[in-house]
Amino acid sequence: MYKIIKHIMADILRNKVILSYTLLLAIASFSIFALEDTSSKGILSMLNVLLMVVPLFSLIFSTIYIYNSSEFIELLLSQPIPRKTIWRSLYFGLSIAMSLAFFLGSGIWILVFQADYLGFMLLLIGLLLTLGFSSIAFLTALLAKDKAKGIGISIFSWLFFAIIYDGIILFLLFQFSDYPIEKLMIFISFLNPIDLARILLLMQLDVSALMGYTGAIFKDFFGTQMGIIISYLCLIMWILVPFKISENIFAKKDL
Amino acid sequence: MITLEHIDKKFGKFQALQDIQLTCKRGQCIALIGPNGSGKTTLIKTILQMVMPDKGNIIFKGEKVNNQWEYRSKIGFMPQMTRYPENMKIGELIEMMKDIRNMSTNLDEELINAFNLSSMFEKKMGTLSGGTKQKVGACLAFLFQPDLLILDEPTAGLDPLSSEKLLKKVAKEKAKGKTIIISSHILSDLDELVDDVIYMQDGKILFHTKIDELIFETSETKLTKIISRKMGSVHV
Numbered sequence A: 001m002y003k004i005i006k007h008i009m010a011d012i013l014r015n016k017v018i019l020s021y022t023l024l025l026a027i028a029s030f031s032i033f034a035l036e037d038t039s040s041k042g043i044l045s046m047l048n049v050l051l052m053v054v055p056l057f058s059l060i061f062s063t064i065y066i067y068n069s070s071e072f073i074e075l076l077l078s079q080p081i082p083r084k085t086i087w088r089s090l091y092f093g094l095s096i097a098m099s100l101a102f103f104l105g106s107g108i109w110i111l112v113f114q115a116d117y118l119g120f121m122l123l124l125i126g127l128l129l130t131l132g133f134s135s136i137a138f139l140t141a142l143l144a145k146d147k148a149k150g151i152g153i154s155i156f157s158w159l160f161f162a163i164i165y166d167g168i169i170l171f172l173l174f175q176f177s178d179y180p181i182e183k184l185m186i187f188i189s190f191l192n193p194i195d196l197a198r199i200l201l202l203m204q205l206d207v208s209a210l211m212g213y214t215g216a217i218f219k220d221f222f223g224t225q226m227g228i229i230i231s232y233l234c235l236i237m238w239i240l241v242p243f244k245i246s247e248n249i250f251a252k253k254d255l
Numbered sequence B: 001m002i003t004l005e006h007i008d009k010k011f012g013k014f015q016a017l018q019d020i021q022l023t024c025k026r027g028q029c030i031a032l033i034g035p036n037g038s039g040k041t042t043l044i045k046t047i048l049q050m051v052m053p054d055k056g057n058i059i060f061k062g063e064k065v066n067n068q069w070e071y072r073s074k075i076g077f078m079p080q081m082t083r084y085p086e087n088m089k090i091g092e093l094i095e096m097m098k099d100i101r102n103m104s105t106n107l108d109e110e111l112i113n114a115f116n117l118s119s120m121f122e123k124k125m126g127t128l129s130g131g132t133k134q135k136v137g138a139c140l141a142f143l144f145q146p147d148l149l150i151l152d153e154p155t156a157g158l159d160p161l162s163s164e165k166l167l168k169k170v171a172k173e174k175a176k177g178k179t180i181i182i183s184s185h186i187l188s189d190l191d192e193l194v195d196d197v198i199y200m201q202d203g204k205i206l207f208h209t210k211i212d213e214l215i216f217e218t219s220e221t222k223l224t225k226i227i228s229r230k231m232g233s234v235h236v
Helices: A002-013 A016-035 A039-068 A070-077 A083-113 A117-143 A147-175 A182-190 A193-202 A206-222 A225-252 B040-048 B070-074 B090-101 B110-114 B130-143 B160-175 B211-218 B223-235
Strands: B002-011 B014-024 B029-033 B055-060 B075-078 B148-152 B179-183 B196-201 B204-210
Touching: A002 A083, A002 B090, A016 A039, A016 A083, A039 A070, A039 A083, A039 A117, A039 A147, A039 A193, A070 A083, A083 A117, A083 A225, A117 A147, A117 A193, A117 A225, A147 A182, A147 A193, A182 A193, A182 A206, A193 A206, A193 A225, A206 A225, B002 B040, B014 B040, B014 B204, B029 B040, B040 B075, B040 B148, B040 B179, B070 B075, B075 B130, B090 B130, B110 B130, B110 B160, B130 B148, B130 B160, B148 B160, B160 B179, B196 B211, B196 B223, B204 B211, B211 B223
Parallel strands: B029 B179, B029 B196, B075 B148, B148 B179
Antiparallel strands: B002 B014, B002 B055, B196 B204
């Protein structure tokens, strides 16, 4: 497995797209931290960038990479290598390369300007989102044989998690505002890794005081040690579950 | 060497393979022929389990190998439409395969020399012509001295000279006692090479006969003639 990962990593790190991603993250992160006067505001702006850019890039890049590797996968399949090893190597190679890009692009600036608990949390969330959304991409890339369709599905899933999901939640909140649905809201936010990441970090900032009653309920849950641990576990589930499903599909796929 | 038992495969509603039974003994050379879309490539990919059969057993050297992978180390496969990672150089690709297979000695580099591929090691796979890609595929199939060679239309796209070199190599491996399954539409390539002929149509094996019997039956010597006569008699 190590050997295949090595070859995949070597291939990805030569890719110009991932280099420009690193550069883009570096420029964005540096300018945000340099422009904002308080570092807490910097963290907030960084969070917004990360929650949009990292999932989008991880999804699209991974999906395209899997489609473009179809020849490589076919070649490996005719060799004495188990299917699981091929699929896992592909995932590890890709996600290690992307995590590295995120770390070199944003991580270093976060550590330079904000080397405290919040900074580490932001870094960790960025990495978990990278891993989680490439795992989702591994699943969407198997759902459609056609490349354009596959990329379409992954763009839609990004739209869904980043924008549509919040719209639905807002709609529900207004519709059911007479009912005590705060507990339900906590559960619903587990179903979206982007929301989960956002709430997790916002609860550590002072701005959570402005979020009213729901904010207070959230604070009660996400502010506690237990809540934080559960949230991290849930983010990790978002990495493991889609990947495991995709692995099972790949084990039976015809090429 | 390899036995297929009651292999069924459906792609959606399309029955690609239907109750395929096949035995291939050690040292045999089998020609797999049949019209386009008759399931030849699917059958070959099923042996390698690149296509997973819906039903049936694959038995390699007396062992059932369904859902296993180790047996593929004994197989050299040359695919039909050879597609390789585009931004990899020929040399890198061959090195990578050696690395993955964990073999750097006891390699068969005869074809690499015959095709003079080492002069093109720096070329990227994406820039190669179809024929050159075929050559790379052929070299990779023979490189690891496999016991079973599976060649899917090996000469399609090759120039006559290279095609000749490849067929000579196949004949040489056959003489060494290797088992060979070869599919081709260019039947004249297969004369003097094959022992058995399998004719496929609509996902079924229409007949599996020794070439000697076919020659006796049709009183023709060339495979092209044999097949046209045989198929003519079937349809009439």
